[in-house]
Structures are given as C-alpha cells and as structure tokens.
Amino acid sequence: MTAWQTTWEVARWEFRRFLKPKQLVISMLTMLVTGSLTFGIARVIGRSRAKVATVAVIGGEHVGLAADTLAKRIALRPRPLGEEAALRDSARNGDIDGLLVVRDVGNAELVVRRDPAWRLDLEQALTGAALKQRLAESGLEPGAMQRLTAPMAVEVTRPPGAGPGRAERVLTGSVLTLSLLGLMTGMGFIFAGITGEKQQRVTEQVISAIAPQQWIDGKIIGLAGVALANTLVTALTFGSLAAVFVATSGRPFTLAVDQPLLVPLLVLFPLLGFALWFAFLSAIAATIDDPHTSTKGSLLMVPLVPVVVAGLLFSRADSAVAQFFGVFPLTASTVLPLRLLMAEVAWWEVPLALVLLVAAIWIFRRAAGKIFAVGMLMYGKEPSVREIWRWAREG
Amino acid sequence: MHNSSRRGAAVGDPLLVVNGVHKQYGSVRAVDDVSVEVHAGEIVALLGPNGAGKTTLIRMLVGLTRPDRGTVTYHIDGAERPGLPAHALGYLPEERGLYQDVSAARTLAYFGRLRGMSRPDAAHATAEWLDRFSLSDRANEPLKALSKGNQQKVQFASTVLHRPRFAILDEPFSGLDPLNQDLFVRTIRELRDGGTTVLLSAHQMQLVERLADRVILLSRGREVLRGTIPELRRTWSAGRKLVVRVSGDADPALLAGHPAVVQVDRTSADELTVLTHDDSPLSDLLVAIGSRYPVTSVLAEELTLHDIYVRSVEASLGNGAGVVAAGDGKGASR
Numbered sequence: 172m173t174a175w176q177t178t179w180e181v182a183r184w185e186f187r188r189f190l191k192p193k194q195l196v197i198s199m200l201t202m203l204v205t206g207s208l209t210f211g212i213a214r215v216i217g218r219s220r221a222k223v224a225t226v227a228v229i230g231g232e233h234v235g236l237a238a239d240t241l242a243k244r245i246a247l248r249p250r251p252l253g254e255e256a257a258l259r260d261s262a263r264n265g266d267i268d269g270l271l272v273v274r275d276v277g278n279a280e281l282v283v284r285r286d287p288a289w290r291l292d293l294e295q296a297l298t299g300a301a302l303k304q305r306l307a308e309s310g311l312e313p314g315a316m317q318r319l320t321a322p323m324a325v326e327v328t329r330p331p332g333a334g335p336g337r338a339e340r341v342l343t344g345s346v347l348t349l350s351l352l353g354l355m356t357g358m359g360f361i362f363a364g365i366t367g368e369k370q371q372r373v374t375e376q377v378i379s380a381i382a383p384q385q386w387i388d389g390k391i392i393g394l395a396g397v398a399l400a401n402t403l404v405t406a407l408t409f410g411s412l413a414a415v416f417v418a419t420s421g422r423p424f425t426l427a428v429d430q431p432l433l434v435p436l437l438v439l440f441p442l443l444g445f446a447l448w449f450a451f452l453s454a455i456a457a458t459i460d461d462p463h464t465s466t467k468g469s470l471l472m473v474p475l476v477p478v479v480v481a482g483l484l485f486s487r488a489d490s491a492v493a494q495f496f497g498v499f500p501l502t503a504s505t506v507l508p509l510r511l512l513m514a515e516v517a518w519w520e521v522p523l524a525l526v527l528l529v530a531a532i533w534i535f536r537r538a539a540g541k542i543f544a545v546g547m548l549m550y551g552k553e554p555s556v557r558e559i560w561r562w563a564r565e566g
Numbered sequence: 567m568h569n570s571s572r573r574g575a576a577v578g579d580p581l582l583v584v585n586g587v588h589k590q591y592g593s594v595r596a597v598d599d600v601s602v603e604v605h606a607g608e609i610v611a612l613l614g615p616n617g618a619g620k621t622t623l624i625r626m627l628v629g630l631t632r633p634d635r636g637t638v639t640y641h642i643d644g645a646e647r648p649g650l651p652a653h654a655l656g657y658l659p660e661e662r663g664l665y666q667d668v669s670a671a672r673t674l675a676y677f678g679r680l681r682g683m684s685r686p687d688a689a690h691a692t693a694e695w696l697d698r699f700s701l702s703d704r705a706n707e708p709l710k711a712l713s714k715g716n717q718q719k720v721q722f723a724s725t726v727l728h729r730p731r732f733a734i735l736d737e738p739f740s741g742l743d744p745l746n747q748d749l750f751v752r753t754i755r756e757l758r759d760g761g762t763t764v765l766l767s768a769h770q771m772q773l774v775e776r777l778a779d780r781v782i783l784l785s786r787g788r789e790v791l792r793g794t795i796p797e798l799r800r801t802w803s804a805g806r807k808l809v810v811r812v813s814g815d816a817d818p819a820l821l822a823g824h825p826a827v828v829q830v831d832r833t834s835a836d837e838l839t840v841l842t843h844d845d846s847p848l849s850d851l852l853v854a855i856g857s858r859y860p861v862t863s864v865l866a867e868e869l870t871l872h873d874i875y876v877r878s879v880e881a882s883l884g885n886g887a888g889v890v891a892a893g894d895g896k897g898a899s900r
Contacts, residue, residue, distance in 0.1 A: 172652075180679045188668060299676040365645050372663030376724065379628045380680040548630060 177381050181389020182396065184198050189360045189397045199408050206412040223384070224268035224289055227258045233273045234300040235307070241296050244289050247271070256280075273297075276304050337533045338425055343512045345409075349402050350441040350505050357398035357449050358471060364394065365456035365547075376546040378401030383544035387453050388536060395445045437508050438522065440528070444504020447532045448474035454539035467553065481505035488513035498524040500531035573738040580641050581606045581732060581763050582627065587636030589622050589787075590896070596622040597633070598787040604732075607755065609764040611774045614784035620767045621660050623784070624736055627765070628657050642731065653682035656730035656762070660737050662721055670701055670720045673709065674727055681728040688727075695723035698753070715746050722750065726757055733757060736767045740876050751777055771872040783875065785882035791874075798874050807867045808835070808840040812859040820858040826851045836862075867887075 172180070223243070227250045228236060238247045245268075255272065262270040262282040270282040271293070279297060281290070290438040299320075306316045321555070351354060367373055377386060452471060459465040480502050484493045488510050503524040510516050545562045546554065554562070582604040589597040610898050614620050625631045627638055629649040642654060649655075650829055664673055671692055678688030689831050691853040696702045699719040709717055718741055728732055735754070738760075739747050756762055768774050774781070775795060782792035793801065810816070816838045819829045826846030831839045838859075842851055855861060 172679070177680065180676075184676050188665070257595075290760075308755075368665075371666060372659075372661045373665060375628075375630065375659035375661050376657060377676070377680065378630060379655065379659070380652045380677070 174382070174385055174452025177385045178389045178392065181381070181386055182393035185364065185390050186396045189364065189394065190400055195401065195404055199391075199404050202405065202408045203412070210412065210416065224287065226269040226271050226293070227254075227262070228271045228273065229258070230256055230273035230275075230279075231271070233275050234279075234297060234304045236273065236300045240288070240300065241289070241292055244292055256494055276301050276308075278314055279438055334433050337422075339512045341413075343488075343509055344411075344509045345406070346437055346441065346512070347478055347481050347485075347505060349406050349483075350508075351475070352405055352443060353398045353402040353441060354448060354478065356401045357445055357532050358452055358474065359426065360394045360397055361452045361469060362456050364390070366459050366461075367451060369460065369547060370455070378544070378547060382540075383547065384540035386520065386542050387404055387450070387543045390453055391446055391449045392538065395442065395449055398449075399442065419491060420511040430464045432508055438512060439506050440504045440524075441537075443525075443528050443532060444477065445533055446499070447504065447528065450532065450535040450539040453541040454559070456548070457543040458549070458554050460549070465553060477502040481509045483515070484509060489515060494520070498527060500524075500527040569633070579606050580604070582765075583637075583639045583641070584623075584627070585636065585637045585639070587626060587633040589619075589626060589634055595787045597626070597634070597784075600789050601636075602782055602789070604763060606731075606763050606767055607738065607758065608779040609758050609760065609766060609777050611778035611781045612765055612767045612784065613769075613771075613774065613781055613875060617786075618784040618788040620784055621736060622787075623735055624660075624765070624767065625755060625805070627734060627748050628655065629692065632844060637689065640732070650730075650732060651682070652680065653728060654680075654731040654736075656720060656725040656728065656733035658725040658733070658738055660736045660767075664709050664717060664721055664724070667708050668707055668717075668759070669706045670696060670712065671699065671705040673720060674724055677724040678727050683728050691727040691729075695727050699723060699749070714741055715743060718742060719746070719749075722753070725763065728762065729757075730737065730762055732763045732765070734765045738766065739770045739773055747773055771870065771875055775871040781871070783878055785879050788882070790882040791878045793867070798871070799869050802871055806842045807873065808842065808851075808855075809865040809867055810838045810855055810861060811837070811863045811865075812836050813862050816862055821855065824854055826854075841869075 194371070222243045226245050228247045229252055230240075231238075231247065231249050238248065240247060248267075250340070258267070258270045259282050261267045263284060265284050269287060271279060273279040273281070281293070283290075303316070303320060306319060306404060311524055313318070326398070340566055347406055368377075385509050418552045431537060451474060455470045460468050464521075480496055484490070484496065487493055493510055493514065494517075495507060496502040498520055507516075507524050510520070542562045546559075580603050580610065582602070584600060584602040586599050586601055587597055588599060589664075600619070600623060602610075602623075610624070612620050618848075622631070626633050638648060642650065668676075674692040674695060675685075675688045678691055679685065687891055693702070696705050699716075701716060701719060704712060704716070708721060712720070722738060725735070731810045738750055738754070742750065744757070747770065754764055756779055766774065766778065772886070774898075777881065777899070781792065781798060782789060782853070791798065792842050809859050813836065816832050816834070816836050818832045821827055821830045821838070822839065826842050828841040828843055830841070840851075840855075852864065854862070
C-alpha cells in the first residue's frame with residue numbers, strides 16, 4: 172500500500188471506531204426533544220409574562236393617569252375613595268394584584284401582597300404622568316408641552332454590507348459555538364483514543380507495520396471526520412429548530428454579507444482549525460502515560476484559546492487586532508469566520524490566512540508525528556516539556 | 567531441513583544479519599555487542615532471563631529503536647536493507663493488546679490491511695484464521711467479550727495472517743493453557759513449513775525445545791550461548807543427568823562432596839537429580855549412591871533445554887563467560 176492508502180485506512184478505522192450512528196441518532200433526537208421542550212417552555216413563559224395585573228387606582232386624576240397607560244402589563248381600574256378600605260383588604264388577600272392610592276402629584280401608595288415584577292413599570296408611568304401634570308400646571312401651552320415630552324424618533328436604516336446585523340451576529344455565534352463543539356468532541360475522541368491505545372498496549376504492533384506519521388495523519392483525518400459529523404448533526408438539528416423559530420417570530424433574518432464563498436469558507440476554516448489542533452492534541456495525548464495522574468491535561472485546553480479570542484473580538488471584529496488574529500494561523504480558524512460575517516475583509520486576508528494556516532498544519536503534523544513516534548512507545552514515564560520540544564525538533 | 571521457502575528466499579540463506587549491536591539506556595547496557603544470524607526457513611529461539619536484552623534486541627530488529635552501534639541487515643529479494651517492508655514482517659510484541667471495543671473480525675481485517683493486504687485478501691485471511699482458531703462463531707463480538715486465551719489467539723492471528731516472510735514472536739505462549747500452547751506450537755510449525763522464518767522469544771523451555779531449530783541465549787545484554795538443541799546438549803551437558811529415587815529421605819548433602827558430582831538437587835522428598843562430570847566412571851558413582859541411600863530406581867535422562875538454560879545463565883551471571891557456540895569445543899566453566 173502507498174503511504175496515502177495506509178493513512179486513509181487508519182482514517183477509515185478511526186472514523187468507524189468512534190462514529191456511532193445509533194448514538195448519534197439518539198443524541199440528535201434527544202437534542203430535538205430538548206430543544207422543542209425549551210422552545211415550548213419559553214413560549215409558555217412568554218405568555219405567562221403577558222398576564223395583565225389588575226390594579227385598582229384611587230386618586231389617579233391627581234396625575235392624570237389614564238387607564239390604558241400600561242395596558243399590556245397592568246389593567247388600571249379607577250375606583251372611588253370610599254372603597255379604599257375594602258380594596259386594601261382585597262389587595263392584601265390577593266383578590267386583586269394591587270391598590271394604587273395617589274394622594275397628590277408627588278405622593279402615592281401601592282398596596283400589594285408581595286413586591287410585584289411590574290412595580291418599576293408602574294413607577295415610571297406614574298413619574299411620566301406626574302411630569303406631564305406638573306408641566307400642565309406650570310401654564311405651558313399644549314403644543315409646547317407636547318414638544319417637551321415627545322420621544323425622539325430614531326429610524327434604523329441598514330443598507331447591504333453596512334455592518335453586522337442580527338442575522339450576522341446569530342450566525343457568527345453559531346459558527347463559534349459549533350467550532351467549540353467540534354473541538355471539544357474531537358478532543359475527547361483523541362484523548363480517549365490515544366491514551367486508550369497506549370493503555371491497551373496496541374501501539375507497538377501498529378508502529379511495526381506503519382510509519383508513525385501515517386498513523387497520526389490517519390487519526391487526524393478520521394477523528395476530524397467524526398468531529399465534523401457530530402458537529403454537522405448538531406448544526407442541522409439546532410439549525411432546523413432555529414429556522415422554525417425565525418419563521419414563527421415574524422422578524423426578518425437576512426444576511427448582508429458580500430462574499431460569494433461565504434458558506435464554503437465558514438466550513439473550511441473551522442475544519443482546518445480541527446486539523447491543526449487535532450495534530451497538537453495527538454502529540455500531547457501520545458506523551459500521557461496515565462490520564463488519571465498526568466500533569467499534561469491542562470495543555471489540552473490550549474485549542475480552546477482561538478474560540479476565546481474570537482469571543483473577545485466579537486464586538487471588535489473590524490479592529491486592527493481582529494485583522495491580525497484573522498490571518499494569524501493559530502487563531503485564523505475562528506477569527507476569520509468572525510470577520511467574514513461581522514466586518515469588512517480585505518481581498519488579501521482570506522488567501523493569506525489560508526496559506527499560513529495550511530503551512531501551520533503541515534508544521535504541526537510533522538512535529539506531532541515525531542513526538543507521537545517516541546511518545547507512543549514510552550510507558551511508565553511521562554516526558555518533560557523540554558524533551559517533547561527536543562523530539563519535535565530532532566525527530 | 568524443511569520445504570523450500572516461498573517467494574524466492576532460499577532455505578538456509580541468511581535472512582537477518584545482526585552485527586555487533588549495542589543499546590544503552592542511561593547507565594544500563596541493555597544490549598552489548600550482540601551478533602546474530604537468522605536463516606530463511608528456520609525457527610530460532612531467543613532466550614534469556616528477564617532483563618537480558620531480548621525485547622530491546624527485538625525492538626531494534628523491528629525498527630522501533632535504533633542501535634547505538636552495530637547494524638541490522640535483512641537480505642530479501644536479493645537486496646540488503648535495514649528493515650523489512652510491512653508485508654514481509656509479522657511482529658507479536660511483548661507489550662501487546664488489542665482494541666477491546668472492536669470485533670475480532672474487524673481487528674484482523676484492519677491489521678491485514680496495515681500489512682499491505684488487499685481488502686478481499688484480508689477478509690479471506692480473517693475468515694481462515696478465525697476458523698483455524700475456532701472463533702468463527704464469535705467473529706463479530708467485541709474482543710472484551712472473549713476470554714484471555716481467545717484474545718491471545720486473535721493477537722497471534724493479527725501478527726501472521728498476512729503470511730510474513732519473517733515473524734518475530736515475543737512471548738507468544740504467555741497466559742495460554744496447555745491445549746492452546748500445543749495449538750500455537752503446531753501453528754508456528756505450519757508457518758515455518760509455509761515459508762515463514764520465525765524468531766521466537768519465550769520462557770517455556772519445554773515448548774521451545776519442541777519448536778526451535780536453533781537457540782540463542784542472552785544474559786545481561788550479551789550472547790552467551792548459541793546452537794541447535796542437540797549441539798547444546800552435546801556441548802553443555804558435560805556429563806549425565808541421573809534421577810535417583812530412594813526409599814526414605816533423599817538428603818542431597820550425602821552426595822555433595824563426591825568428585826564425580828557437578829550438582830545434586832532434591833527434586834522431591836524421595837528423589838534426587840544428580841548432574842555428573844562427563845569423564846567420571848558411572849560405576850563409581852552408582853556404588854557411591856548405593857552405599858549412601860536405599861535406592862529404589864535410577865534413571866538416566868538427557869539434559870533438557872531448561873537444564874542447559876539454567877546452567878548457562880547461572881554461569882554467565884557468575885563469571886561473565888563469553889559466548890559458547892555449540893560444537894566449538896569450549897565448555898562453560900562452573
């Protein structure tokens with residue numbers, strides 16, 4: 172067999188070993204059920220929030236409080252002063268949600284059984300009404316008063332390519348979340364697979380048959396495939412749920428990104444990131460003798476750094492720092508997709524980031540192959556970081 | 567010796583030539599100036615106590631580690647090369663294991679593919695080996711569901727299902743019951759007869775004695791003995807082995823000082839094993855034994871490989887004796 176055929180055979184083996192279609196289907200169904208339940212519960216909660224509180228108002232005329240002021244949240248029911256005692260009892264007993272007694276334009280009392288969620292809304296409405304009342308009492312003409320109290324009208328216009336909107340933000344968040352998910356999934360498989368192979372003593376027989384580089388290349392391809400499959404299933408599951416949500420929300424969800432290769436690039440860069448970090452993780456996992464006692468576990472968190480960097484740059488996607496990290500090979504897999512969706516990307520950024528990232532993958536896999544070759548045959552002792560560095564350089 | 571070797575390697579020609587290899591780990595000389603030849607079509611046993619350097623030497627032969635000095639050369643298809651291609655080598659390591667969550671059939675097919683077999687050939691060989699080891703009905707069970715002995719069979723099959731030219735088997739019998747040991751002995755012979763040259767490392771001397779065409783013994787990283795088993799017997803026995811049964815207590819001290827006796831051991835309450843000098847008159851010794859013990863039987867036995875092994879290793883540990891090549895006239899001192 173050629174080196175490539177051997178690598179492909181290993182990739183196929185790793186993919187079939189770790190991809191469990193049955194578990195994936197169960198996981199997808201579980202996610203769908205959980206998502207639907209969450210969606211349903213959110214709707215129920217939304218409706219429960221829409222419940223209108225009934226508040227009896229005595230003396231509302233002091234501030235000109237109209238009955239429909241807070242119609243969506245509170246039904247204000249003007250009542251005569253003579254019913255105050257009975258209404259107080261009703262409010263204390265919970266027969267009504269509250270009793271508002273307005274003494275004058277500066278004082279009011281709210282009688283409730285417990286502090287209500289709508290109190291601030293009521294206070295703001297009262298303050299607004301009192302302000303209008305005071306302005307009216309100051310002798311201002313109605314026109315002047317209207318001008319003073321009129322809210323400022325802000326019109327939002329957003330031409331295509333002008334900047335990120337809701338759709339871009341949601342999609343960027345989704346890409347970063349899926350990248351994180353793919354990395355975490357692959358990390359788990361690599362860690363379990365390689366340390367398991369060492370503990371099950373499979374390594375000598377395999378390395379006597381194939382070159383360590385072919386083995387690690389096959390692992391990277393196979394496990395990246397498993398991570399991709401898992402991520403795709405998750406994306407499809409949550410994507411379909413999100414589509415239902417968007418369709419039923421009535422709010423527009425349109426992308427205003429002028430990049431013809433957007434979708435392929437949004438898939439390609441995270442995938443290349445998987446390859447880069449899986450090479451790193453394979454090398455580290457090969458140096459771990461016992462995962463329960465190893466001190467190298469913290470190094471497995473390093474691949475999460477690019478996701479964190481992208482998260483920090485979320486609201487600064489058009490900054491010079493973001494531009495740098497967008498082409499820097501260790502962070503390009505997450506920051507460039509962020510910039511593609513959230514900022515203006517210069518024509519040279521994508522090809523430069525691609526070339527640097529591919530070069531970094533090549534260097535990582537070569538170094539990882541050398542570390543892997545020594546680490547996989549080392550039992551009972553974990554190498555120091557200095558030793559690992561020497562293997563990576565010397566082979 | 568055996569049938570002609572397949573695929574061009576003539577039986578008796580050197581397949582592997584190891585010349586003066588050294589390997590040192592820190593201050594420990596794991597392998598110290600070892601030279602070995604293995605010829606096509608033979609079974610060579612590489613013996614030695616734990617820590618003698620066998621596994622280190624084997625790892626150098628497989629290419630897992632490099633010698634600090636010396637050379638490892640394979641002669642294959644008329645060319646000399648430092649290692650064998652994957653399809654020509656089978657390696658059963660001492661540190662071994664399998665993917666516990668994968669079935670025997672998939673495991674074997676995978677290892678066949680890694681050794682360069684086509685997919686159909688690997689599938690065919692997998693079925694053949696599972697059948698040979700009576701595992702066909704359990705082919706699709708995960709390996710963790712199989713007994714240790716059955717897992718060992720799968721491991722063995724994964725080493726040789728591609729019919730390598732050279733198989734290195736490090737401790738193939740460990741953990742096997744006697745029936746399966748016999749099965750492996752038969753299988754290794756069949757492999758040899760089919761053209762696979764075998765280098766075998768094992769501690770089960772009675773099995774090695776049944777299998778090996780030649781023996782190489784290492785101790786403390788050095789080669790201390792080599793030759794065929796009959797040659798070793800002739801060279802190393804240096805006398806006879808008598809099994810003396812007595813009625814009553816077999817006290818070895820009564821014979822310890824006799825000039826004809828090399829070594830005397832009590833092998834049971836009423837049995838002694840006596841090793842004698844080759845040139846001492848047997849009649850004198852028998853008289854001496856008869857005068858000291860109430861003898862019920864005396865049996866003369868051939869020295870076993872176990873005896874030769876123990877004496878050779880003890881000798882090497884005692885005085886650092888050099889290599890004893892069977893038939894070269896040198897005896898190991900005691």
